[in-house]
Amino acid sequence: xxxxxxxxxxxxxxxxxxxxxxxxxxxxxxxxxxxxxxxxxxxxxxxxxxxxxxxxxxxxxxxxxxxxxxxxxxxxxxxxxxxxxxxxxxxxxxxxxxxxxxxxxxxxxxxxxxxxxxxxxxx
Amino acid sequence: xxxxxxxxxxxxxxxxxxxxxxxxxxxxxxxxxxxxxxxxxxxxxxxxxxxxxxxxxxxxxxxxxxxxxxxxxxxxxxxxxxxxxxxxxxxxxxxxxxxxxxxxxxxxxxxxxxxxxxxxxxxxxxxxxxxxxxxxxxxxxxxxxxxxxxxxxxxxxxxxxxxxxxxxxxxxxxxxxxxxxxxxxxxxxxxxxxxxxxxxxxxxxxxxxxxxxxxxxxxxxxxxxxxxxxxxxxxxxxxxxxxxxxxxxxxxxxxxxxxxxxxxxxxxxxxxxxxxxxxxxxxxxxxxxxxxxxxxxxxxxxxxxxxxxxxxxxxxxxxxxxxxxxxxxxxxxxxxxxxxxxxxxxxxxxxxxxxxxxxxxxxxxxxxxxxxxxxxxxxxxxxxxxxxxxxxxxxxxxxxxxxxxxxxxxxxxxxxxxxxxxxxxxxxxxxxxxxxxxxxxxxxxxxxxxxxxxxxxxxxxxxxxxxxxxxxxxxxxxxxxxxxxxxxxxxxxxxxxxxxxxxxxxxxxxxxxxxxxxxxxxxxxxxxxxxxxxxxxxxxxxxxxxxxxxxxxxxxxxxxxxxxxxxxxxxxxxxxxxxxxxxxxxxxxxxxxxxxxxxxxxxxxxxxxxxxxxxxxxxxxxxxxxxxxxxxxxxxxxxxxxxxxxxxxxx
Numbered sequence: 001x002x003x004x005x006x007x008x009x010x011x012x013x014x015x016x017x018x019x020x021x022x023x024x025x026x027x028x029x030x031x032x033x034x035x036x037x038x039x040x041x042x043x044x045x046x047x048x049x050x051x052x053x054x055x056x057x058x059x060x061x062x063x064x065x066x067x068x069x070x071x072x073x074x075x076x077x078x079x080x081x082x083x084x085x086x087x088x089x090x091x092x093x094x095x096x097x098x099x100x101x102x103x104x105x106x107x108x109x110x111x112x113x114x115x116x117x118x119x120x121x122x123x
Numbered sequence: 124x125x126x127x128x129x130x131x132x133x134x135x136x137x138x139x140x141x142x143x144x145x146x147x148x149x150x151x152x153x154x155x156x157x158x159x160x161x162x163x164x165x166x167x168x169x170x171x172x173x174x175x176x177x178x179x180x181x182x183x184x185x186x187x188x189x190x191x192x193x194x195x196x197x198x199x200x201x202x203x204x205x206x207x208x209x210x211x212x213x214x215x216x217x218x219x220x221x222x223x224x225x226x227x228x229x230x231x232x233x234x235x236x237x238x239x240x241x242x243x244x245x246x247x248x249x250x251x252x253x254x255x256x257x258x259x260x261x262x263x264x265x266x267x268x269x270x271x272x273x274x275x276x277x278x279x280x281x282x283x284x285x286x287x288x289x290x291x292x293x294x295x296x297x298x299x300x301x302x303x304x305x306x307x308x309x310x311x312x313x314x315x316x317x318x319x320x321x322x323x324x325x326x327x328x329x330x331x332x333x334x335x336x337x338x339x340x341x342x343x344x345x346x347x348x349x350x351x352x353x354x355x356x357x358x359x360x361x362x363x364x365x366x367x368x369x370x371x372x373x374x375x376x377x378x379x380x381x382x383x384x385x386x387x388x389x390x391x392x393x394x395x396x397x398x399x400x401x402x403x404x405x406x407x408x409x410x411x412x413x414x415x416x417x418x419x420x421x422x423x424x425x426x427x428x429x430x431x432x433x434x435x436x437x438x439x440x441x442x443x444x445x446x447x448x449x450x451x452x453x454x455x456x457x458x459x460x461x462x463x464x465x466x467x468x469x470x471x472x473x474x475x476x477x478x479x480x481x482x483x484x485x486x487x488x489x490x491x492x493x494x495x496x497x498x499x500x501x502x503x504x505x506x507x508x509x510x511x512x513x514x515x516x517x518x519x520x521x522x523x524x525x526x527x528x529x530x531x532x533x534x535x536x537x538x539x540x541x542x543x544x545x546x547x548x549x550x551x552x553x554x555x556x557x558x559x560x561x562x563x564x565x566x567x568x569x570x571x572x573x574x575x576x577x578x579x580x581x582x583x584x585x586x587x588x589x590x591x592x593x594x595x596x597x598x599x600x601x602x603x604x605x606x607x608x609x610x611x612x613x614x615x616x617x618x619x620x621x622x623x624x625x626x627x628x629x630x631x632x633x634x635x636x637x638x639x640x641x642x643x644x645x646x647x648x649x650x651x652x653x654x655x656x657x658x659x660x661x662x663x664x665x666x667x668x669x670x671x672x673x674x675x676x677x678x679x680x681x682x683x684x685x686x687x688x689x690x691x692x693x694x695x696x697x698x699x700x701x702x703x704x705x706x707x708x709x710x711x712x713x714x715x716x717x718x719x720x721x722x723x724x725x726x727x728x729x730x731x732x733x734x735x736x737x738x739x740x741x742x743x744x745x746x747x748x749x750x751x752x753x754x755x756x757x758x759x760x761x762x763x764x765x766x767x768x769x770x771x772x773x774x
Binding site for chain 1: 410413414417418420421422423424425426428429432436503504506507508510511517520521524525527528
């Protein structure tokens, strides 16, 4: 039986495999920073119905204070995943999963235009 | 009547090594089938090279001799090519051999100018001297009229364009047409008679000078005749220069027509580049907007989920708020802090307080504070959700990206067009085109100056003729003896000259009517439009389609141009003094099935010997056999051996 870790993360990391995708995503999506691109990737994962989980092998990239200075990210994740007790761990997982979803391989950049243009329209 | 009997090629284009074929002696059609790039145009060029020493590619561009040596043979060390044809003309047998080889002292030729061509002509097995050979060739098939015997069907429509224009090429073609039809025989006679008339007038002057009574007139007439000779010589010189310049202008016009498309391509490329620059600026502006919009893109992606979460949290907030409110009121009533019920406003008695206290759950304090904590937590999340929802605008994001992508796609499309254009343009084509335009302007100015000179000389000649006429009349009254005889000779020559001059116009008119009638007949055979009644010819042999109600059809499609031009070629063949074979590459151009069928059926009527170069899809062999029946004399296939080697195979 796997026991949930009781303390939330103070830093968020990206796996080495996802670092390249993140770099490509920043360029392809004209993001102002890697953080904005990572949040976009996280949103993709949420929208794809990614379930709770943890990411193994993610290093240390951002302090949660700089990633989520107003706590909005944490609040949103808590709202969307009410049973989650360690929101930043989940944020890390969602960001890495999102980047994995954005990966089109070495040859192609992530299709940000496609993802944005196909966003669900308001009813 | 010129007939080709055999053609032999050696390392000519795709035809590697020695390859030859005999054409049937009987009248009819011979067909060569070959897919694209197998050498159909090369085969047409083999005839052209042998007969006039030229090789013309698509777009009427002269092909470099260097490129015409079979590539495989060249890589094996071959440096020359040769075409030999056996002909029959006016009962005599000819063999024409033309060779292209490197110039002396050019061991490693690389460009067109490194080569030289030589030919020799045999008649009845005897080699003719170079001068004789040149005269015979000029008689058998002059270069100027070769375009009506050897032609690329895809270029046919140009002839009609040219003949309707006032261009120098148009004049050249009209003159070539008259040459085919035999008009020069008459015009040369007329010109010889003019020379005889001039001599007769000079003799009148000479005779008058020998007589005391007429000497003064004789002297004046002699001086006018001398002046006329000088002016005439001057006029010839000017006209000859003008002719040469017009020839040059025609060649430049021809070149420019060919490059007109290239000029248009340059203009299009420049315009596309300007459009791309403007689009790139738009893209840069859109990217700035995108950068700002992407800060909150993550919220837009999950907007639907955010909204659902807000609804759930709002519901929970209400539940918790009710719970907290109820607990607080009950506590206040139980503790007696509140004297009256907040709902019914009745006073709460001691007994009622007891009942309320009994109803209060145990541990209520703790439950209430938990509800309050949860309520605070729900509100915190609600605030965050509301804030993100306010930022999330997927529609705006979608529009900005769509606009950005649309412009990027436009740029890619235009860049693709530019690449395609640049593939069609050679690197130095732009400079060549500019040089050509400059040369055209210069030749045009020279022609204008010379035309003025010719007009002035003509006026002086007319003035001279008027003076001479006056003196002649005075002489006629005084003349006698030798002068009288000379005058009679002059008058006789004058009448004969006038007769021939008039006959040129009459014959030209008759020819035009005959060509018009024959072209109309062929046109009716070829066209699929039943309302077209025929063709009307103009002074320069341009043809206009006539509707059956008698009106002209003013605008013609490319297909109609093609059919009209084919009708003209057939009519010229029918009326030509110099009759010969027709060798035609792609005779159908862009014509539809109905026209194609008509052309196939008409081909045998166009000339005694017709050689057609087609690909099978254009004219399936079964259809050709069915349409031509016994008039199909031979079929060959151009078979691929390799990309640079084609073999002729008889079917």
